[in-house]
Amino acid sequence: MSDQLLLVQKCAHTFSVYDLDSGAALQHIVLPNYPHEFCVDPARRFAYVGIFGVETAWTRGDDGDHRVAVIDLRRREHVRTLDLWPYRRPHGMACDGQGRLYAMSEANDTLLVFDDPEHQEVPNLALPSGGVKTHLVTLTADAEWAYAVHLLSSTVTKFHPRNPAIAPRAVLPGPRPEGNALSKDERRLFIANRGDDTLVELDTATLRVSRRVKTRRDPNRIYRHDAADGAELLLLTNTGERTLSVFDAATLTEVHCVELPANPTALSFHPMKPHAYVSFQDDRVRVLDLTHWRFEREIATLREPDASFVLAA
Numbered sequence: 001m002s003d004q005l006l007l008v009q010k011c012a013h014t015f016s017v018y019d020l021d022s023g024a025a026l027q028h029i030v031l032p033n034y035p036h037e038f039c040v041d042p043a044r045r046f047a048y049v050g051i052f053g054v055e056t057a058w059t060r061g062d063d064g065d066h067r068v069a070v071i072d073l074r075r076r077e078h079v080r081t082l083d084l085w086p087y088r089r090p091h092g093m094a095c096d097g098q099g100r101l102y103a104m105s106e107a108n109d110t111l112l113v114f115d116d117p118e119h120q121e122v123p124n125l126a127l128p129s130g131g132v133k134t135h136l137v138t139l140t141a142d143a144e145w146a147y148a149v150h151l152l153s154s155t156v157t158k159f160h161p162r163n164p165a166i167a168p169r170a171v172l173p174g175p176r177p178e179g180n181a182l183s184k185d186e187r188r189l190f191i192a193n194r195g196d197d198t199l200v201e202l203d204t205a206t207l208r209v210s211r212r213v214k215t216r217r218d219p220n221r222i223y224r225h226d227a228a229d230g231a232e233l234l235l236l237t238n239t240g241e242r243t244l245s246v247f248d249a250a251t252l253t254e255v256h257c258v259e260l261p262a263n264p265t266a267l268s269f270h271p272m273k274p275h276a277y278v279s280f281q282d283d284r285v286r287v288l289d290l291t292h293w294r295f296e297r298e299i300a301t302l303r304e305p306d307a308s309f310v311l312a313a
Contacts, residue, residue, distance in 0.1 A: 003270070004311040005277055005299070006047060006073070007285065008035050012302035015049050015071055015078070018285075020310070023299040027076040031069050037136075037307050039093040039101070040073070041117075044311060047071040048082070048101050048117065050090035057091070057106060057135060057151065064089035064107050070117070073311065083122050084112050092136040096143035102161055104129065104137045104148065111137060111146065113162060130157035130168025135178060137161075140186050145204075147189055149180050156180070156191055158207060171207040173200045179222035183249060184232055190249070192219035192236055199236065201252060213252045217241045223267055224249070225290065228274065235276070237264040244278070246293070256293050261286075268308040279305040 003020040013033050017026040031049060038049040053065025066088045070080040084090055084103060090112075092104035101117040104110075109132060112123040129137075131150025138147045139161065146161040148168075154175050159168035175195025182189055188210070189202040197219065201211040217240025225233045232249040242263055246256035262282035269276050274290040285299040285308065 001313045003313050005268075005285065006038075006040070006309040006311055007279070007301065008038055008049060008306045008308070009302040009304055010034055010036060010052075010306050011055070011304035014302055015047065015069070016302065017073075017076055017311075018299055018301075023297070028302065029071060029076065029078050031078060032065060032067065034065070035069065036091055037093045038309070039095045040309050040311075041095050041099050041101075042097055043099070045073060046118065047073055047309070048093060048095065048103070050093050050103055052089050052091060052106075054089070057133070066090070066105075068093075068101075068103055080121075082114065082117065082120070087112055087126070092134070092138075092148070094137055094139045094146075096139055097141070098143070100143065102137060102139065102146070104134050106134055109134045109150070111148070111161060125162060125164070127159065127161065127164045128168065130159055130170055131155045136180060138180055138182060138189075140182065147180065147182070147204075149177050149191070151176060151178065154195070156189070156202065156207075158204070169207055171202060171209070173202060173209060174198050174212075178220050179236065181222040181224040181234060183224070184226065188249075190222050190224075190234055192222050194218050194220055197240075199234070199247065199252060211252050213247075215254075216243055216245055216257070219245070221264075221266060223269070223276075225269060225276070227290070235267065237267065237278075239263050244288075258288070258293050261295075265305065266307045268310055270310045271312050277308050277310065279308060 036052040051065040068082040087105035089107040101114040113125040133152035157168040174193030179192030216238040262280040
């Protein structure tokens with residue numbers, strides 16, 4: 001088996017598998033309308049895809065879906081559907097090392113937990129996120145803490161993802177925080193504020209802002225990358241000017257900037273090769289060489305490619 005790219009295509013309403021050597025589509029799995037974020041279990045057997053149900057986070061109305069599609073990665077089939085009702089618009093998704101599933105309801109600011117998603121149909125726990133319009137959630141490696149980013153309260157909260165008796169703690173990092181990534185040692189949380197084009201470093205123990213620097217226009221996502229020379233890098237997708245910024249996490253200085261051919265939506269990394277797979281709004285995924293910071297090739301996709309994951313052979 002060759003390396004494969006797992007890819008959600010929001011406006012094609014599909015979860016697809018692409019061969020990374022040839023770029024050929026191996027399977028298009030049709031899902032309910034507007035799948036968004038997804039995660040893969042630690043055994044690499046199942047993918048869990050949140051069915052957002054509307055096109056964007058700012059689509060008005062009380063609608064939105066309340067389901068999570070379970071994809072069998074060996075069979076390349078949609079085999080089951082998990083039900084979050086009455087919690088709608090699942091967006092942020094995460095799996096921990098024990099195979100538990102966490103799905104964040106953006107409409108209800110609630111984290112839904114499945115201890116055994118392979119066999120459960122409904123969550124066994126619901127926890128308040130502590131903010132308003134909770135878009136993304138990030139877990140620590142041991143899944144003892146979760147960090148949630150809230151688009152309307154402009155806050156970041158820290159809470160225990162399985163203990164509702166521990167109240168969430170909040171911090172105001174800046175206007176419209178969205179992109180977020182933990183440092184390798186998990187002592188720092190990096191936040192991209194879209195409202196004032198800043199990159200902020202939070203101390204995860206105290207939730208205090210330790211550093212703040214200016215970025216390029218409208219940074220909407222942060223991805224952490226460990227370079228071959230040992231440097232810890234932060235890749236920021238800047239949708240306001242179609243660039244990708246590379247910051248040194250130790251100094252919070254920009255060390256590279258890559259001009260992009262279209263607006264980026266998401267990216268993922270190969271676990272063994274110095275490659276990033278960047279999704280674009282022109283219905284392409286382009287392969288970025290992380291050594292020379294240039295694009296090597298592209299993969300034609302269906303409409304609105306978004307979150308991806310490399311399933312290495």
